[in-house]
Amino acid sequence: MSFFTSKYKNFIILICLCVISLILIWSYVPNRDVDVISSIDSINNPVKNALTIFIVPNQIIERGFSYLTGKLVDAGDYIVRLFRKPIEEDEFNSLISSIESLNIQLDEERRKNKELEQIWGLSKGLKEADPAFMFVPARVISVDPTDWFRYVTINKGRNQGINVDMAVITQTMYPPPKPTNTTKFVKGAVVGKVISIQSNSARVQLITDRLSVVAVTIGPQKDLALLRGRPENEDCTIEEVPSTTHDLINQGDPVIVDERSSIFPSGMLVGWIKSIDKGVQFCHIEVQPAFKFSRLNTVLVVLNSGKL
Template sequence: MKRKKNSPKLWIAVCFIGLILFLLSSGSGKITPWGPIARSVIDITAPFQNLTAKICSAVEGFWLTYFHLIKVREENAQLKASVDALKLENSRYREMLSDYRRFEELLQFKESSDRPSLAARVIGLDPTGWFKSVIIDKGEKQGVKLDMSVVNADGIIGRVVSVSQNYSKVLLIIDQNSAVDCLVQRSRERGIAVGLSTNICKLNYVQESGDVVVGDIIVSSGLAGVFPKGLPVGEVLDIKDVPGELFKDINIKPAVDFSRLEAVLLIAKEHVPSLDQTKTE
């Protein structure tokens, strides 16, 4: 087999590079001006060196910018996490302040009542769904008894109808099975407030000739000893005189916003002497 002959171009390139290296190194140790060949070589190679330097600089700048952006993004993520944590903490503080204000209002109401009372918190709705009622976080162990009235700073909420060791159920006055003996605060007309819907109660048994007008405040009468006397029940919304009926058709708006029940106050039922006890005395 014949061996391949080396290409003349390869030898020319090797000789040219060797010549360049010889010319550049021949002046080592001396400071001499470039000769014609050296200048030609520099003129040829310098643009490539300049281009290479620019490319390296661009690549270096890209990588530095890239890593800087990564660092900035990490710092932004850390700052966002810190801001979110501060927002959450701020929200907790606002909620604590709101709870404090609600319990402060209940405490002021408690101080104005001469009956034993107990603060509680609403933790849920009646799971059966048959009644408009709520569950509170106090029960027999904490001293809760049946028929204790449940109120807040706005007015009457309802009464305790079921009690377990640590929880109780409160029937709200907006339930149709609830009944509160009431007075028209201005005229002292009597009636019974019964539940109708979430936002409306009926004031029954007010005589046709009774003195009631829209805007009158309805308060508890204190009879039967369940609810203390004078607690707000609601405000008269509208009145209808039904021909042939003995009583007015009156709707009242409850004083309490039942969509925002949280902190409540339980008040012990007042002991009402029976007729036999009264005769004995």
């Protein structure tokens, strides 16, 4: 007996320690009596304790497995959310970019519609003023960087009835610097003239080109003068105005096309006097064109301006 005891002594001690450990663990497991003990409440004998020894470990393992499974599921959800978050942020940023792009396109369409309304209003006003007006609407499609403020290309040409030396006009883009009750002028603003044509396009020389010359009238007496372009300043000048005239003109006075012009509609606005450098015999006048180059998108080509 002593031999048996000494031989299995360590093993017996290990078994006892395991049983005691399991019982202690079980004593700290919440709701331990709900599923197990309730099922054997009717057994009020030593068998109950024996069954508990075998059932308790199973319950602990089952609870532990359920706990670990739940944690693994939570960890999986966390990992999915972790990887999903950048995707959702990318999708959100992409959506924001799309909305911003659509807003830009919408603003551009609104701008174009506004320009078309203004051109339509200009053409209607010209027709009401003189039914003989004939014109073709066109859009600026090209600007040569080397000829800035000098030339533009429009999307109408020979096939649309465009010819060389036809006047090109647009809506006035600047308000009058001062009231102009004493000077009447045709609605619209002179842009330039056609200098070359293709089948479906034409090149337009702007009045701000240094080679451009327009016959205009200034002052209350409508004195004849020659307006020349100055592209480096995006404006025009009138040189050698006699002293008898410069005493009658002022800053803000309109400059209009002279009736003797063979290209541009008589009486149409060219621009406004922005400065006067008065000399003893002559004065130098700077003129602000009535159109703005950076906003020049839609124009009218007057088919019969020299005959009006």
